[in-house]
Amino acid sequence: MSFTTPDLSDENPDVEALAPILSNYGGRKEFYGPIETLLCPDDNSFVKELLNLKGNGRILVVDAGGINTVALLGDMIAGAGVKNNWSGIIINGYIRDVDIINTLDIGVQALGTIPVRSEKNNQGSVGVEISFGGLSFNPGNFVYADNNGLLLSTKELSI
Numbered sequence: 283m284s285f286t287t288p289d290l291s292d293e294n295p296d297v298e299a300l301a302p303i304l305s306n307y308g309g310r311k312e313f314y315g316p317i318e319t320l321l322c323p324d325d326n327s328f329v330k331e332l333l334n335l336k337g338n339g340r341i342l343v344v345d346a347g348g349i350n351t352v353a354l355l356g357d358m359i360a361g362a363g364v365k366n367n368w369s370g371i372i373i374n375g376y377i378r379d380v381d382i383i384n385t386l387d388i389g390v391q392a393l394g395t396i397p398v399r400s401e402k403n404n405q406g407s408v409g410v411e412i413s414f415g416g417l418s419f420n421p422g423n424f425v426y427a428d429n430n431g432l433l434l435s436t437k438e439l440s441i
Contacts, residue, residue: 285312285441287430294439300432301415304372304391307380308360312428313370313389314441315339319421322346322406326354326399329371332408333359337368341389341427343419345412346375348393352400353378355390364388370427374414391427 291297318340320328332342342363346354355371357379363371370389376396377383383390409421417434419425426433426441 285426287426287428287433290426290433290439290441294435297433297435297439298417300417300434302431303393303415304432305394306391306429307377307383308370308388308390309384309386310370310389313341314424314426315341315369317341317343317419317421317423317425318408319410319412319419320344320406320408321410321412322354324349324352324400325403325405326359327402327404328406328408329354330359330362333363333366333368335366337363337366339367339369341370341372341425342368343412343425344371344373344375345414346373348374348414350376350394350396352376352398353396354400355392356399357382360386360388360390372425372427372432389427391432
């Protein structure tokens with residue numbers, strides 16, 4: 283199904299828009315679905331773990347506090363997300379391997395890129411409320427994203 287976030291915003295005035303802080307990097311330029319949340323520092327252990335589970339069309343929303351010293355997503359972990367049917371990955375942080383991620387059938391939005399990989403120390407909290415870009419994300423909320431930005435809704439929208 284095709285949609286644009288401007289049209290969804292016009293049709294659903296109760297949805298909230300994320301501040302314009304993220305850029306699109308994935309091969310899927312428009313994506314939507316219910317979300318799972320992850321709060322993690324400079325450690326992508328849980329990003330990898332979650333994207334290796336069945337996604338069932340969900341979107342993983344990661345709050346890394348905007349850290350810009352390491353990447354929390356690379357091509358191999360993004361590829362696991364494709365294989366396991368995740369619709370997208372939203373990261374308040376940085377990614378790497380963007381030329382390959384751009385070819386994968388998954389939506390990816392992040393603050394930017396850095397080539398440095400993260401440590402793996404099993405740090406993070408899954409399924410908790412996270413906040414960034416002026417929004418609070420909770421598991422089960424719905425995200426709609428495209429090149430125009432990101433919308434957050436407490437309920438599934440008709441597209």
